[in-house]
Amino acid sequence: SAVISQKPSRDICQRGTSLTIQCQVDSQVTMMFWYRQQPGQSLTLIATANQGSEATYESGFVIDKFPISRPNLTFSTLTVSNMSPEDSSIYLCSAGGGQGVGYTFGSGTRLTVV
Amino acid sequence: GESVGLHLPTLSVQEGDNSIINCAYSNSASDYFIWYKQESGKGPQFIIDIRSNMDKRQGQRVTVLLNKTVKHLSLQIAATQPGDSAVYFCAGRGSNDYKLSFGAGTTVTVRA
Numbered sequence: 001s002a003v004i005s006q007k008p009s010r011d012i013c014q015r016g017t018s019l020t021i022q023c024q025v026d027s028q029v030t031m032m033f034w035y036r037q038q039p040g041q042s043l044t045l046i047a048t049a050n051q052g053s054e055a056t057y058e059s060g061f062v063i064d065k066f067p068i069s070r071p072n073l074t075f076s077t078l079t080v081s082n083m084s085p086e087d088s089s090i091y092l093c094s095a096g097g098g099q100g101v102g103y104t105f106g107s108g109t110r111l112t113v114v
Numbered sequence: 115g116e117s118v119g120l121h122l123p124t125l126s127v128q129e130g131d132n133s134i135i136n137c138a139y140s141n142s143a144s145d146y147f148i149w150y151k152q153e154s155g156k157g158p159q160f161i162i163d164i165r166s167n168m169d170k171r172q173g174q175r176v177t178v179l180l181n182k183t184v185k186h187l188s189l190q191i192a193a194t195q196p197g198d199s200a201v202y203f204c205a206g207r208g209s210n211d212y213k214l215s216f217g218a219g220t221t222v223t224v225r226a
Contacts, residue, residue, distance in 0.1 A: 031212055043216040092157055105157035
């Protein structure tokens with residue numbers, strides 16, 4: 001299965017600023033996904049990152065707040081824009097989902113907004 | 115889409131005993147399920163998966179059972195070890211879909 005490198009692993013940011021999280025996969029993958037995980041909670045899908053087209057966002061998440069790039073089949077970024085303390089969370093990327101392929105996760109980015 | 119959930123938020127197990135973690139799902143057309151283990155400060159780690167055309171699948175010390183009649187799946191961990199202490203999530207995917215939906219998670223604590 002694919003191995004994902006995600007960075008940064010954690011960051012403390014000032015409100016009003018933006019943070020870009022990067023995920024690099026060691027092999028080409030069709031699907032990449034971005035999740036948010038509040039402390040002690042389950043994972044909530046933010047969007048699906050599509051190579052060559054705009055990301056597909058889930059209900060409650062918008063492109064202006066969480067712009068996503070997917071320039072090729074091994075890389076994606078998620079930006080958390082104009083941050084507020086409510087954006088403090090763990091952000092995770094995932095890859096996979098094709099026929100017969102499981103879903104692998106990065107190690108997560110723990111974001112604290114102050 | 116798919117909605118999955120776990121029956122119990124916490125499970126305390128004596129080291130050496132077997133653990134059983136349960137999960138229910140809502141969409142009878144769901145075709146693929148995964149169990150993940152998440153340790154503190156880490157991303158979810160794949161444990162085992164099962165497709166809807168199977169009832170049971172075994173891995174190393176783990177077994178996943180799928181009961182499509184009652185839309186229920188379980189993860190059994192044999193001879194639970196301290197390293198098994200973690201949060202366990204079930205996740206499901208609806209047919210003709212590529213997105214995973216996650217359950218709430220069960221925190222497993224292994225007592226020495």
